[in-house]
Amino acid sequence: KAGVTQTPRYLIKTRGQQVTLSCSPISGHRSVSWYQQTPGQGLQFLFEYFSETQRNKGNFPGRFSGRQFSNSRSEMNVSTLELGDSALYLCASSLASGSLNEQFFGPGTRLTVL
Amino acid sequence: DQQVKQNSPSLSVQEGRISILNCDYTNSMFDYFLWYKKYPAEGPTFLISISSIKDKNEDGRFTVFLNKSAKHLSLHIVPSQPGDSAVYFCAASIPGGFKTIFGAGTRLFVKA
Numbered sequence: 001k002a003g004v005t006q007t008p009r010y011l012i013k014t015r016g017q018q019v020t021l022s023c024s025p026i027s028g029h030r031s032v033s034w035y036q037q038t039p040g041q042g043l044q045f046l047f048e049y050f051s052e053t054q055r056n057k058g059n060f061p062g063r064f065s066g067r068q069f070s071n072s073r074s075e076m077n078v079s080t081l082e083l084g085d086s087a088l089y090l091c092a093s094s095l096a097s098g099s100l101n102e103q104f105f106g107p108g109t110r111l112t113v114l
Numbered sequence: 115d116q117q118v119k120q121n122s123p124s125l126s127v128q129e130g131r132i133s134i135l136n137c138d139y140t141n142s143m144f145d146y147f148l149w150y151k152k153y154p155a156e157g158p159t160f161l162i163s164i165s166s167i168k169d170k171n172e173d174g175r176f177t178v179f180l181n182k183s184a185k186h187l188s189l190h191i192v193p194s195q196p197g198d199s200a201v202y203f204c205a206a207s208i209p210g211g212f213k214t215i216f217g218a219g220t221r222l223f224v225k226a
Contacts, residue, residue: 004157033213042120042203042218043158056213090157103214105150105157 002027004093004106012112018079021109025072025093031055032074033103034066037088046089049074050097078111086113117141118206120217127224133191135220137204140185144206148214149178149189152201161202162189194224 005024013019025032034046045058049068068074072093078085088110092103119138127133135149145166150158164171164178164187171178177190191198204217 035216040123040218042118043205043216045213045215048213058213092157102160105159107155107157 004091004104006089006091006106006109008109009107010110010112012114013081014114015081015083017081018077019081019111021076021078021089021091021111023074023076023091023093023106025074025091026104029093029095029104030072031094031097031101032068032072033092033094034074034076035090035092036060037090037108038086043090046076048097055097081113083113086111116218117144118204118215118217120202120204120220122220123218124221124223127194127222129196129224129226130193133189133194133198133222133224135189135191135202135204135222137187137189137217138185139187139206141206141208141215142185143208144215145209146207147178147180147187148205148207149176150203150205150216151198152203152219158203191222194222196224196226198222199224 007022031050033048035043047057048055052068063079066076088108090108092105094101094103148163149161151161152158180187201219201221203219205214207214
């Protein structure tokens, strides 16, 4: 069974631009969560989607948004990029919603904002 | 507000010895705790978990201990192997919660 895939793997943008990251969950998984990883901060929860609905959201500004499609694939968008948005963005999928369900992570998208 | 804290950014251990990674939490509502391991250029992978109704869970070389009164959990790896060198994240969730709160991670170096 294929794992979680994220595209692109690396991205370089400049301040003010916007970016869209993509995540394909494991086949059959309906929940997708997004995390931001920065040095010293660990994994910060962005949001979780289940059956195309956002179930929960972390403490990030409105510039960060996401969506999920009917095939469970998810996209995350960041508008008006800032230098501090440089991070590794991780996507995780699980069979169902709820934190007791084991999450399977993708390799991440490394975003650099110049 | 970091509800899950891993105060040691790094830990170095000799091969064959015990590695002890620590984690503290502040939210007494947390009832499920997990450890994830992350290698460079890969996403975190689930390692072991423990429910708040237990104080110990063991899986091979990995044991997690939970001290609810101290709001503290630890991961023991015995014996440590060079392949265990990775970043370890502690995580916690609340009943019925839809998100998992992660700590900042501890980088473990196991020297051969």
